[in-house]
Amino acid sequence: MRKIFFCFLLYAAPSFAQHTIEIKHKYYTMQFDTIQSAELLGYYIQTTAHSTAWPRMPRTGRFSKFTNDPLLAGKVLANDKTYRDWNKKNPQRARDRGHINPFTAFDFAEDAALESMYFSNTCPQAKYFNEHQWQRVEQYVLKLSRGTKTEAPIDSIHVWTGVLINNEHPKKMNDVFEPDYYWKVICYKKDGLPVTEAWLGLNDDSNRDTNPGSIRTDVEKIREMVCRYYPGLVLGF
Template structure:
Protein backbone atom coordinates (compact mmCIF):
# COMPACT_ATOMS: atom_id res chain seq x y z
CA UNK A 1 0.00 0.00 0.00
CA UNK A 2 2.76 2.41 0.96
CA UNK A 3 4.73 1.79 -2.24
CA UNK A 4 1.60 2.22 -4.39
CA UNK A 5 0.74 5.53 -2.78
CA UNK A 6 4.27 6.90 -3.15
CA UNK A 7 4.30 6.23 -6.89
CA UNK A 8 1.55 8.81 -7.20
CA UNK A 9 3.74 11.62 -5.94
CA UNK A 10 6.07 13.76 -7.96
CA UNK A 11 9.73 12.84 -7.64
CA UNK A 12 10.48 16.54 -7.73
CA UNK A 13 8.44 17.03 -4.56
CA UNK A 14 10.38 14.26 -2.83
CA UNK A 15 13.74 15.71 -3.82
CA UNK A 16 12.69 19.19 -2.69
CA UNK A 17 12.11 18.08 0.89
CA UNK A 18 14.56 19.28 3.49
CA UNK A 19 13.46 18.11 6.90
CA UNK A 20 9.88 19.17 7.45
CA UNK A 21 6.85 17.51 5.97
CA UNK A 22 5.23 18.51 2.70
CA UNK A 23 1.60 18.24 1.71
CA UNK A 24 0.89 16.45 -1.57
CA UNK A 25 -2.28 15.17 -3.23
CA UNK A 26 -2.91 11.56 -4.14
CA UNK A 27 -4.85 10.67 -7.29
CA UNK A 28 -8.03 10.23 -5.27
CA UNK A 29 -7.75 13.81 -3.98
CA UNK A 30 -6.71 13.02 -0.41
CA UNK A 31 -4.06 15.17 1.28
CA UNK A 32 -1.02 13.25 2.41
CA UNK A 33 1.98 14.45 4.44
CA UNK A 34 5.20 13.21 2.88
CA UNK A 35 8.48 13.10 4.80
CA UNK A 36 12.09 13.17 3.73
CA UNK A 37 12.68 9.61 4.93
CA UNK A 38 9.95 8.31 2.59
CA UNK A 39 7.27 7.79 5.24
CA UNK A 40 3.82 9.34 4.92
CA UNK A 41 0.46 9.63 6.61
CA UNK A 42 -2.92 11.14 5.87
CA UNK A 43 -3.20 14.78 6.84
CA UNK A 44 -5.98 15.95 9.12
CA UNK A 45 -6.85 12.51 10.38
CA UNK A 46 -10.13 12.05 12.22
CA UNK A 47 -10.04 14.02 15.51
CA UNK A 48 -9.70 11.81 18.57
CA UNK A 49 -13.11 12.49 20.03
CA UNK A 50 -13.68 8.88 21.12
CA UNK A 51 -10.83 8.79 23.65
CA UNK A 52 -11.82 8.92 27.31
CA UNK A 53 -9.39 10.56 29.71
CA UNK A 54 -8.34 8.89 32.95
CA UNK A 55 -6.56 10.35 35.95
CA UNK A 56 -2.82 9.82 35.43
CA UNK A 57 -0.16 11.29 37.71
CA UNK A 58 3.04 12.57 36.07
CA UNK A 59 1.63 11.90 32.63
CA UNK A 60 4.29 14.13 31.05
CA UNK A 61 7.25 11.89 32.00
CA UNK A 62 8.82 9.81 29.20
CA UNK A 63 9.75 6.18 29.79
CA UNK A 64 13.04 5.71 31.61
CA UNK A 65 15.27 2.81 32.54
CA UNK A 66 15.75 1.77 36.14
CA UNK A 67 19.27 3.26 36.17
CA UNK A 68 18.07 6.66 34.95
CA UNK A 69 17.82 9.32 37.63
CA UNK A 70 15.04 11.80 36.98
CA UNK A 71 15.70 15.24 38.48
CA UNK A 72 12.55 16.94 39.70
CA UNK A 73 12.22 20.68 40.15
CA UNK A 74 9.13 22.63 41.14
CA UNK A 75 7.99 23.39 37.61
CA UNK A 76 9.60 20.68 35.49
CA UNK A 77 11.48 17.39 35.51
CA UNK A 78 14.50 16.42 33.44
CA UNK A 79 16.84 13.59 32.56
CA UNK A 80 20.41 14.89 32.44
CA UNK A 81 22.96 13.60 29.94
CA UNK A 82 26.44 14.00 31.39
CA UNK A 83 28.14 13.13 28.10
CA UNK A 84 26.47 16.01 26.29
CA UNK A 85 26.20 18.33 29.35
CA UNK A 86 22.51 19.05 28.87
CA UNK A 87 19.19 17.31 29.35
CA UNK A 88 17.94 14.50 27.14
CA UNK A 89 14.52 15.92 27.87
CA UNK A 90 12.61 18.26 30.13
CA UNK A 91 8.95 17.57 30.83
CA UNK A 92 6.19 19.50 32.56
CA UNK A 93 2.47 20.05 32.78
CA UNK A 94 1.37 23.56 31.76
CA UNK A 95 -2.06 24.74 32.89
CA UNK A 96 -4.07 27.74 31.83
CA UNK A 97 -3.53 29.31 35.25
CA UNK A 98 0.23 28.84 35.02
CA UNK A 99 0.40 30.96 31.87
CA UNK A 100 -0.47 33.91 34.11
CA UNK A 101 3.01 35.37 34.39
CA UNK A 102 3.43 36.89 37.85
CA UNK A 103 7.23 37.09 37.89
CA UNK A 104 9.67 38.55 35.40
CA UNK A 105 12.80 36.82 34.10
CA UNK A 106 15.70 36.70 36.52
CA UNK A 107 18.34 36.14 33.79
CA UNK A 108 20.49 34.64 36.54
CA UNK A 109 21.99 31.53 34.96
CA UNK A 110 23.35 29.14 37.58
CA UNK A 111 24.43 25.53 37.95
CA UNK A 112 21.75 23.02 38.84
CA UNK A 113 22.43 21.92 42.44
CA UNK A 114 20.68 18.61 41.83
CA UNK A 115 23.08 17.56 39.06
CA UNK A 116 25.83 16.10 41.24
CA UNK A 117 28.26 15.64 38.33
CA UNK A 118 28.10 19.35 37.50
CA UNK A 119 26.58 21.18 34.57
CA UNK A 120 27.74 23.57 31.90
CA UNK A 121 28.72 27.07 32.99
CA UNK A 122 28.79 30.65 31.77
CA UNK A 123 32.34 30.15 30.52
CA UNK A 124 31.19 27.42 28.13
CA UNK A 125 28.78 29.77 26.38
CA UNK A 126 30.75 33.02 26.61
CA UNK A 127 32.10 34.01 23.21
CA UNK A 128 30.70 30.84 21.58
CA UNK A 129 28.16 32.64 19.40
CA UNK A 130 25.38 30.44 20.80
CA UNK A 131 22.47 31.43 23.03
CA UNK A 132 21.76 29.67 26.29
CA UNK A 133 18.52 28.30 24.90
CA UNK A 134 15.83 27.32 27.39
CA UNK A 135 14.26 23.89 27.04
CA UNK A 136 11.53 24.64 29.58
CA UNK A 137 10.83 28.30 28.68
CA UNK A 138 11.14 30.95 31.36
CA UNK A 139 7.75 32.31 30.28
CA UNK A 140 6.16 28.96 31.15
CA UNK A 141 7.66 29.21 34.63
CA UNK A 142 6.56 32.72 35.58
CA UNK A 143 3.86 31.55 37.98
CA UNK A 144 6.18 31.57 40.99
CA UNK A 145 9.52 33.08 41.97
CA UNK A 146 10.95 29.61 42.58
CA UNK A 147 9.96 28.15 39.21
CA UNK A 148 11.29 31.22 37.41
CA UNK A 149 14.64 30.93 39.17
CA UNK A 150 14.87 27.19 38.45
CA UNK A 151 14.22 27.76 34.75
CA UNK A 152 17.67 29.39 34.54
CA UNK A 153 19.56 26.31 35.69
CA UNK A 154 22.21 25.29 33.16
CA UNK A 155 20.66 21.82 33.11
CA UNK A 156 17.75 23.50 31.31
CA UNK A 157 20.01 25.16 28.72
CA UNK A 158 21.20 23.99 25.33
CA UNK A 159 23.35 25.81 22.73
CA UNK A 160 21.01 27.39 20.20
CA UNK A 161 21.80 29.71 17.33
CA UNK A 162 20.44 33.20 18.06
CA UNK A 163 18.27 33.22 14.93
CA UNK A 164 16.65 29.96 16.06
CA UNK A 165 16.29 30.74 19.76
CA UNK A 166 14.88 34.22 19.21
CA UNK A 167 12.89 33.29 16.13
CA UNK A 168 10.93 30.15 15.29
CA UNK A 169 11.73 28.43 18.62
CA UNK A 170 10.31 31.39 20.53
CA UNK A 171 7.25 31.34 18.25
CA UNK A 172 6.65 27.68 19.08
CA UNK A 173 6.98 28.35 22.80
CA UNK A 174 4.39 31.14 22.55
CA UNK A 175 2.07 28.88 20.58
CA UNK A 176 2.27 26.17 23.25
CA UNK A 177 1.15 28.73 25.83
CA UNK A 178 -1.79 29.58 23.60
CA UNK A 179 -2.68 25.88 23.47
CA UNK A 180 -2.48 25.61 27.26
CA UNK A 181 -5.03 28.40 27.54
CA UNK A 182 -7.33 27.03 24.85
CA UNK A 183 -7.20 23.46 26.15
CA UNK A 184 -6.87 24.22 29.90
CA UNK A 185 -3.86 21.91 30.28
CA UNK A 186 -1.14 20.51 28.01
CA UNK A 187 1.74 18.14 28.72
CA UNK A 188 5.04 19.17 27.15
CA UNK A 189 8.31 17.33 26.56
CA UNK A 190 11.22 19.19 24.96
CA UNK A 191 14.82 18.41 24.23
CA UNK A 192 17.76 18.33 21.85
CA UNK A 193 18.36 15.50 19.41
CA UNK A 194 21.66 14.19 20.77
CA UNK A 195 23.92 12.00 18.67
CA UNK A 196 27.61 11.17 18.56
CA UNK A 197 30.03 13.28 16.56
CA UNK A 198 28.36 16.66 17.08
CA UNK A 199 30.42 19.81 17.61
CA UNK A 200 30.86 21.17 21.14
CA UNK A 201 31.53 24.45 22.92
CA UNK A 202 33.51 25.31 26.04
CA UNK A 203 35.81 23.45 28.36
CA UNK A 204 32.96 21.16 29.41
CA UNK A 205 32.38 20.24 25.74
CA UNK A 206 28.69 21.07 25.64
CA UNK A 207 27.18 19.41 22.58
CA UNK A 208 25.64 21.63 19.88
CA UNK A 209 22.51 19.83 18.62
CA UNK A 210 21.53 19.99 14.96
CA UNK A 211 17.85 19.54 15.82
CA UNK A 212 15.41 20.12 18.66
CA UNK A 213 12.09 18.44 19.32
CA UNK A 214 8.94 19.25 21.22
CA UNK A 215 5.92 17.02 21.79
CA UNK A 216 2.62 18.25 23.19
CA UNK A 217 -0.32 16.25 24.54
CA UNK A 218 -3.79 17.67 25.12
CA UNK A 219 -5.46 15.12 27.37
CA UNK A 220 -8.66 17.05 28.00
CA UNK A 221 -11.92 15.70 26.59
CA UNK A 222 -13.48 15.82 24.10
CA UNK A 223 -10.67 16.77 21.70
CA UNK A 224 -7.80 14.68 23.04
CA UNK A 225 -4.84 14.94 20.68
CA UNK A 226 -1.07 15.04 20.39
CA UNK A 227 1.47 16.66 18.10
CA UNK A 228 5.24 16.75 17.65
CA UNK A 229 7.81 19.09 16.16
CA UNK A 230 11.36 18.60 14.94
CA UNK A 231 13.18 21.81 14.04
CA UNK A 232 16.73 22.41 12.78
CA UNK A 233 18.94 24.57 14.99
CA UNK A 234 18.92 27.50 12.60
CA UNK A 235 16.73 30.43 11.70
CA UNK A 236 13.67 29.70 9.57
CA UNK A 237 10.90 31.67 7.91
CA UNK A 238 8.74 28.57 7.46
CA UNK A 239 5.39 28.30 9.21
CA UNK A 240 5.39 26.07 12.27
CA UNK A 241 2.98 23.68 10.55
CA UNK A 242 5.82 22.77 8.21
CA UNK A 243 7.75 21.21 11.09
CA UNK A 244 4.76 19.44 12.64
CA UNK A 245 5.09 15.66 12.79
CA UNK A 246 3.42 12.80 14.59
CA UNK A 247 4.73 11.94 18.04
CA UNK A 248 5.71 8.56 16.63
CA UNK A 249 8.08 10.37 14.24
CA UNK A 250 9.79 12.14 17.14
CA UNK A 251 10.11 8.83 18.99
CA UNK A 252 11.72 7.29 15.94
CA UNK A 253 14.30 10.07 15.68
CA UNK A 254 15.13 10.37 19.39
CA UNK A 255 14.59 6.83 20.66
CA UNK A 256 12.47 8.23 23.50
CA UNK A 257 9.11 6.70 24.45
CA UNK A 258 6.77 9.60 25.21
CA UNK A 259 3.65 9.41 27.39
CA UNK A 260 4.13 5.73 28.33
CA UNK A 261 1.54 5.98 31.13
CA UNK A 262 -1.29 6.27 28.62
CA UNK A 263 -3.34 3.15 27.98
CA UNK A 264 -1.69 1.26 25.14
CA UNK A 265 -4.57 1.72 22.70
CA UNK A 266 -4.77 5.44 23.49
CA UNK A 267 -1.04 5.92 23.17
CA UNK A 268 -0.98 4.14 19.82
CA UNK A 269 -3.81 6.23 18.35
CA UNK A 270 -2.66 9.60 19.69
CA UNK A 271 0.98 9.18 18.73
CA UNK A 272 0.47 7.95 15.18
CA UNK A 273 -2.10 10.62 14.31
CA UNK A 274 -1.23 14.09 13.08
CA UNK A 275 -4.24 16.37 12.84
CA UNK A 276 -3.07 19.81 11.75
CA UNK A 277 -6.52 21.37 11.78
CA UNK A 278 -7.20 20.13 15.34
CA UNK A 279 -4.86 22.83 16.67
CA UNK A 280 -5.00 26.61 16.39
CA UNK A 281 -2.00 28.19 14.68
CA UNK A 282 -2.28 31.81 15.69
CA UNK A 283 -0.46 32.89 18.81
CA UNK A 284 -2.89 35.07 20.68
CA UNK A 285 -0.28 36.64 23.05
CA UNK A 286 -2.88 36.32 25.68
CA UNK A 287 -4.51 39.04 27.67
CA UNK A 288 -3.09 37.22 30.66
CA UNK A 289 0.43 38.08 29.48
CA UNK A 290 -0.48 41.56 28.31
CA UNK A 291 -2.84 42.84 30.95
CA UNK A 292 -3.93 40.50 33.71
CA UNK A 293 -0.60 40.49 35.51
CA UNK A 294 -0.37 44.29 35.40
CA UNK A 295 -2.23 46.69 37.62
CA UNK A 296 -4.07 49.61 36.07
CA UNK A 297 -1.59 51.98 37.67
CA UNK A 298 1.68 51.69 39.54
CA UNK A 299 1.58 51.40 43.32
CA UNK A 300 4.17 51.43 46.06
CA UNK A 301 5.70 48.03 46.67
CA UNK A 302 4.41 46.13 49.71
CA UNK A 303 7.84 44.67 50.37
CA UNK A 304 10.07 45.33 53.34
CA UNK A 305 13.75 46.19 52.96
CA UNK A 306 16.59 44.67 54.98
CA UNK A 307 16.49 47.79 57.15
CA UNK A 308 12.89 46.97 58.05
CA UNK A 309 11.42 49.87 56.08
CA UNK A 310 8.69 49.68 53.46
CA UNK A 311 10.11 49.53 49.93
CA UNK A 312 9.78 52.80 48.03
CA UNK A 313 9.78 51.24 44.56
CA UNK A 314 6.70 51.51 42.36
CA UNK A 315 5.31 48.42 40.66
CA UNK A 316 2.68 47.41 38.13
CA UNK A 317 2.65 43.78 39.27
CA UNK A 318 -0.79 42.73 40.48
CA UNK A 319 0.96 41.02 43.39
CA UNK A 320 1.80 44.47 44.78
CA UNK A 321 5.50 43.59 45.07
CA UNK A 322 8.36 44.92 42.94
CA UNK A 323 10.96 42.61 41.40
CA UNK A 324 13.24 42.98 44.44
CA UNK A 325 10.63 41.70 46.88
CA UNK A 326 8.69 39.11 44.88
CA UNK A 327 9.99 36.41 47.20
CA UNK A 328 8.06 38.01 50.07
CA UNK A 329 4.67 37.23 48.53
CA UNK A 330 2.64 35.08 50.92
CA UNK A 331 5.65 34.96 53.23
CA UNK A 332 5.12 34.81 56.98
CA UNK A 333 8.49 36.48 57.38
CA UNK A 334 8.52 39.56 55.09
CA UNK A 335 12.15 40.31 55.81
CA UNK A 336 13.09 36.76 54.91
CA UNK A 337 16.58 35.42 54.41
CA UNK A 338 16.67 35.78 50.65
CA UNK A 339 19.32 38.17 49.45
CA UNK A 340 17.79 41.14 47.70
CA UNK A 341 18.73 41.88 44.12
CA UNK A 342 20.83 45.01 44.04
CA UNK A 343 20.59 47.58 41.29
CA UNK A 344 23.72 48.36 39.33
CA UNK A 345 24.38 51.67 41.02
CA UNK A 346 23.93 50.28 44.55
CA UNK A 347 21.77 53.31 45.25
CA UNK A 348 18.13 53.25 46.35
CA UNK A 349 15.82 53.20 43.35
CA UNK A 350 14.01 56.45 42.78
CA UNK A 351 10.55 56.01 41.29
CA UNK A 352 8.38 58.27 39.23
CA UNK A 353 4.61 58.22 39.39
CA UNK A 354 4.20 56.93 35.83
CA UNK A 355 5.58 53.75 34.27
CA UNK A 356 7.37 54.07 30.93
CA UNK A 357 9.09 51.72 28.53
CA UNK A 358 12.73 51.20 29.47
CA UNK A 359 15.12 53.25 27.34
CA UNK A 360 17.84 50.59 27.64
CA UNK A 361 19.13 48.43 24.78
CA UNK A 362 19.30 44.63 24.90
CA UNK A 363 22.29 42.53 23.86
CA UNK A 364 20.63 41.93 20.48
CA UNK A 365 20.45 45.69 19.88
CA UNK A 366 16.70 46.02 20.38
CA UNK A 367 15.06 48.41 22.76
CA UNK A 368 14.13 46.82 26.07
CA UNK A 369 10.40 46.11 26.32
CA UNK A 370 10.17 46.20 30.11
CA UNK A 371 8.19 48.93 31.82
CA UNK A 372 9.78 50.92 34.63
CA UNK A 373 8.87 53.62 37.11
CA UNK A 374 12.51 54.57 37.71
CA UNK A 375 13.18 58.28 37.30
CA UNK A 376 16.12 57.58 35.00
CA UNK A 377 13.85 55.80 32.51
CA UNK A 378 15.63 52.45 32.76
CA UNK A 379 14.59 49.12 34.24
CA UNK A 380 16.66 47.26 36.85
CA UNK A 381 18.64 45.43 34.15
CA UNK A 382 19.75 48.58 32.35
Protein backbone atom coordinates in the same frame (compact mmCIF):
# COMPACT_ATOMS: atom_id res chain seq x y z
CA MET B 1 -2.95 9.89 29.07
CA ARG B 2 0.70 9.08 29.69
CA LYS B 3 2.00 5.93 28.04
CA ILE B 4 5.45 4.46 28.44
CA PHE B 5 7.25 4.00 25.13
CA PHE B 6 10.54 2.11 25.03
CA CYS B 7 12.78 1.98 21.98
CA PHE B 8 14.43 -1.11 20.56
CA LEU B 9 16.33 -0.52 17.31
CA LEU B 10 18.41 -3.07 15.40
CA TYR B 11 20.00 -0.78 12.81
CA ALA B 12 22.97 1.54 12.94
CA ALA B 13 22.15 4.98 14.31
CA PRO B 14 23.93 7.93 15.97
CA SER B 15 23.29 6.45 19.38
CA PHE B 16 25.28 5.59 22.45
CA ALA B 17 24.81 3.97 25.84
CA GLN B 18 23.51 7.00 27.62
CA HIS B 19 24.07 7.52 31.31
CA THR B 20 20.78 9.17 32.13
CA ILE B 21 19.47 10.10 35.54
CA GLU B 22 16.04 11.48 36.41
CA ILE B 23 15.99 14.77 38.25
CA LYS B 24 12.70 15.84 39.78
CA HIS B 25 12.44 19.55 40.34
CA LYS B 26 9.35 21.11 41.87
CA TYR B 27 7.83 22.23 38.59
CA TYR B 28 9.40 19.94 35.96
CA THR B 29 11.20 16.64 35.62
CA MET B 30 14.30 16.12 33.49
CA GLN B 31 16.21 13.17 32.09
CA PHE B 32 19.82 14.35 32.32
CA ASP B 33 22.76 12.63 30.64
CA THR B 34 25.82 12.78 32.88
CA ILE B 35 28.27 12.05 30.03
CA GLN B 36 27.01 14.70 27.63
CA SER B 37 26.13 16.99 30.56
CA ALA B 38 22.85 17.71 28.82
CA GLU B 39 19.16 17.49 29.56
CA LEU B 40 17.82 15.07 26.97
CA LEU B 41 14.17 15.31 27.94
CA GLY B 42 12.02 17.61 30.05
CA TYR B 43 8.43 17.11 31.14
CA TYR B 44 5.89 19.44 32.76
CA ILE B 45 2.17 20.16 32.71
CA GLN B 46 1.11 23.52 31.33
CA THR B 47 -1.98 24.63 33.23
CA THR B 48 -4.27 27.54 32.47
CA ALA B 49 -3.82 28.78 36.03
CA HIS B 50 -0.06 29.02 35.53
CA SER B 51 -0.23 30.60 32.08
CA THR B 52 -2.74 33.28 33.15
CA ALA B 53 -1.34 34.08 36.62
CA TRP B 54 -0.55 37.73 37.24
CA PRO B 55 1.86 39.39 37.75
CA ARG B 56 4.48 37.55 35.68
CA MET B 57 8.11 37.44 36.79
CA PRO B 58 10.11 39.79 34.51
CA ARG B 59 13.17 38.47 32.66
CA THR B 60 15.31 41.04 34.46
CA GLY B 61 17.50 41.16 37.54
CA ARG B 62 17.91 37.79 39.21
CA PHE B 63 15.43 36.26 36.77
CA SER B 64 17.82 37.01 33.90
CA LYS B 65 20.76 35.12 35.36
CA PHE B 66 21.39 31.41 34.89
CA THR B 67 22.64 29.54 37.93
CA ASN B 68 23.97 26.09 38.76
CA ASP B 69 21.44 23.36 39.44
CA PRO B 70 21.72 22.40 43.14
CA LEU B 71 20.71 18.83 42.26
CA LEU B 72 23.48 18.50 39.67
CA ALA B 73 26.46 20.10 41.34
CA GLY B 74 29.64 19.70 39.29
CA LYS B 75 28.00 17.97 36.33
CA VAL B 76 27.30 20.91 34.00
CA LEU B 77 30.03 22.22 31.71
CA ALA B 78 28.30 25.29 30.28
CA ASN B 79 28.33 28.61 32.10
CA ASP B 80 28.20 32.30 31.27
CA LYS B 81 31.92 32.46 30.47
CA THR B 82 31.61 29.50 28.09
CA TYR B 83 28.94 31.28 26.05
CA ARG B 84 30.56 34.70 26.27
CA ASP B 85 33.95 33.44 25.05
CA TRP B 86 32.41 31.37 22.26
CA ASN B 87 30.20 34.18 20.95
CA LYS B 88 33.10 36.64 21.03
CA LYS B 89 35.28 34.34 18.93
CA ASN B 90 32.46 33.04 16.73
CA PRO B 91 30.03 35.93 16.12
CA GLN B 92 28.62 34.24 12.98
CA ARG B 93 27.82 31.13 15.04
CA ALA B 94 26.54 32.85 18.18
CA ARG B 95 24.77 30.52 20.56
CA ASP B 96 22.01 31.28 23.05
CA ARG B 97 21.50 29.48 26.31
CA GLY B 98 18.53 27.63 24.87
CA HIS B 99 15.95 26.54 27.41
CA ILE B 100 14.63 23.00 27.29
CA ASN B 101 11.71 23.83 29.61
CA PRO B 102 10.99 27.47 28.67
CA PHE B 103 11.16 30.37 31.11
CA THR B 104 7.79 31.69 29.90
CA ALA B 105 6.07 28.52 31.12
CA PHE B 106 7.38 29.12 34.65
CA ASP B 107 7.31 32.89 35.14
CA PHE B 108 4.10 32.67 37.18
CA ALA B 109 6.01 32.46 40.49
CA GLU B 110 9.46 33.37 41.79
CA ASP B 111 10.59 29.86 42.68
CA ALA B 112 9.32 28.43 39.38
CA ALA B 113 11.05 31.12 37.32
CA LEU B 114 14.35 30.64 39.14
CA GLU B 115 14.09 26.87 38.74
CA SER B 116 13.81 27.28 34.96
CA MET B 117 17.02 29.33 34.96
CA TYR B 118 19.39 26.49 35.83
CA PHE B 119 22.22 25.90 33.36
CA SER B 120 21.19 22.24 33.42
CA ASN B 121 17.93 23.31 31.73
CA THR B 122 19.80 24.68 28.70
CA CYS B 123 21.75 23.58 25.64
CA PRO B 124 23.55 25.68 23.02
CA GLN B 125 20.90 26.87 20.58
CA ALA B 126 21.40 28.69 17.28
CA LYS B 127 20.51 32.29 18.03
CA TYR B 128 18.11 32.97 15.15
CA PHE B 129 16.33 29.64 15.55
CA ASN B 130 15.91 30.16 19.29
CA GLU B 131 14.63 33.72 19.03
CA HIS B 132 12.24 33.17 16.13
CA GLN B 133 10.88 29.78 15.11
CA TRP B 134 11.35 27.95 18.41
CA GLN B 135 10.11 30.89 20.44
CA ARG B 136 6.89 30.84 18.42
CA VAL B 137 6.43 27.14 19.15
CA GLU B 138 6.70 27.91 22.86
CA GLN B 139 4.27 30.83 22.51
CA TYR B 140 1.79 28.58 20.74
CA VAL B 141 1.62 26.25 23.75
CA LEU B 142 1.03 29.19 26.09
CA LYS B 143 -1.64 30.65 23.81
CA LEU B 144 -3.38 27.28 23.69
CA SER B 145 -3.54 27.15 27.47
CA ARG B 146 -4.75 30.75 27.77
CA GLY B 147 -7.41 30.60 25.09
CA THR B 148 -8.53 33.33 22.72
CA LYS B 149 -11.72 35.27 22.01
CA THR B 150 -12.96 32.41 19.87
CA GLU B 151 -11.23 29.39 21.48
CA ALA B 152 -11.66 28.18 25.06
CA PRO B 153 -8.45 27.70 27.06
CA ILE B 154 -6.98 24.20 27.13
CA ASP B 155 -6.03 23.16 30.64
CA SER B 156 -3.46 20.56 31.70
CA ILE B 157 -1.38 20.33 28.53
CA HIS B 158 1.23 17.61 28.96
CA VAL B 159 4.52 18.85 27.51
CA TRP B 160 7.56 16.74 26.61
CA THR B 161 10.48 18.66 25.18
CA GLY B 162 14.07 17.77 24.48
CA VAL B 163 17.15 17.74 22.28
CA LEU B 164 18.92 15.29 19.99
CA ILE B 165 22.71 15.24 20.28
CA ASN B 166 24.77 13.11 17.91
CA ASN B 167 27.46 11.50 20.04
CA GLU B 168 29.30 9.89 17.12
CA HIS B 169 29.65 13.08 15.07
CA PRO B 170 28.90 15.79 17.61
CA LYS B 171 28.72 19.49 17.06
CA LYS B 172 30.34 21.28 19.95
CA MET B 173 30.58 24.72 21.45
CA ASN B 174 34.11 24.17 22.71
CA ASP B 175 33.62 21.26 25.16
CA VAL B 176 29.84 21.58 25.32
CA PHE B 177 27.70 19.25 23.21
CA GLU B 178 25.39 21.08 20.80
CA PRO B 179 22.07 19.52 19.75
CA ASP B 180 21.25 18.71 16.15
CA TYR B 181 17.55 19.26 16.87
CA TYR B 182 15.11 20.58 19.43
CA TRP B 183 11.76 18.81 19.65
CA LYS B 184 8.46 19.14 21.48
CA VAL B 185 5.36 16.97 21.94
CA ILE B 186 2.16 18.13 23.61
CA CYS B 187 -0.90 16.09 24.53
CA TYR B 188 -4.26 17.42 25.72
CA LYS B 189 -7.99 16.90 25.44
CA LYS B 190 -10.28 19.05 23.34
CA ASP B 191 -14.03 18.50 23.35
CA GLY B 192 -13.35 15.28 25.24
CA LEU B 193 -11.04 13.88 22.57
CA PRO B 194 -7.25 13.38 22.85
CA VAL B 195 -5.05 15.63 20.71
CA THR B 196 -1.31 15.28 20.12
CA GLU B 197 0.91 17.83 18.39
CA ALA B 198 4.64 17.71 17.69
CA TRP B 199 7.52 19.82 16.34
CA LEU B 200 11.08 18.99 15.27
CA GLY B 201 13.34 21.97 14.68
CA LEU B 202 16.81 22.02 13.10
CA ASN B 203 19.26 23.67 15.49
CA ASP B 204 21.53 25.25 12.91
CA ASP B 205 22.45 28.69 11.61
CA SER B 206 21.07 27.69 8.22
CA ASN B 207 17.58 27.53 9.72
CA ARG B 208 16.23 31.02 9.03
CA ASP B 209 12.59 29.98 8.92
CA THR B 210 10.34 31.84 11.36
CA ASN B 211 7.21 29.77 10.78
CA PRO B 212 6.56 27.13 13.48
CA GLY B 213 4.22 25.37 11.07
CA SER B 214 7.23 24.46 8.93
CA ILE B 215 8.57 22.14 11.63
CA ARG B 216 5.30 20.50 12.60
CA THR B 217 5.48 16.73 12.50
CA ASP B 218 3.72 13.74 14.04
CA VAL B 219 4.49 12.00 17.28
CA GLU B 220 5.67 8.83 15.54
CA LYS B 221 8.40 10.83 13.80
CA ILE B 222 9.56 12.16 17.16
CA ARG B 223 9.60 8.67 18.63
CA GLU B 224 11.60 7.43 15.65
CA MET B 225 14.15 10.24 15.91
CA VAL B 226 14.57 9.91 19.68
CA CYS B 227 15.06 6.16 19.26
CA ARG B 228 17.81 6.75 16.72
CA TYR B 229 19.74 8.97 19.09
CA TYR B 230 18.83 7.39 22.44
CA PRO B 231 17.58 3.78 22.09
CA GLY B 232 17.34 3.33 25.84
CA LEU B 233 15.46 6.53 26.67
CA VAL B 234 12.00 5.93 28.11
CA LEU B 235 9.37 8.32 26.78
CA GLY B 236 6.07 9.21 28.38
CA PHE B 237 4.01 9.75 25.25
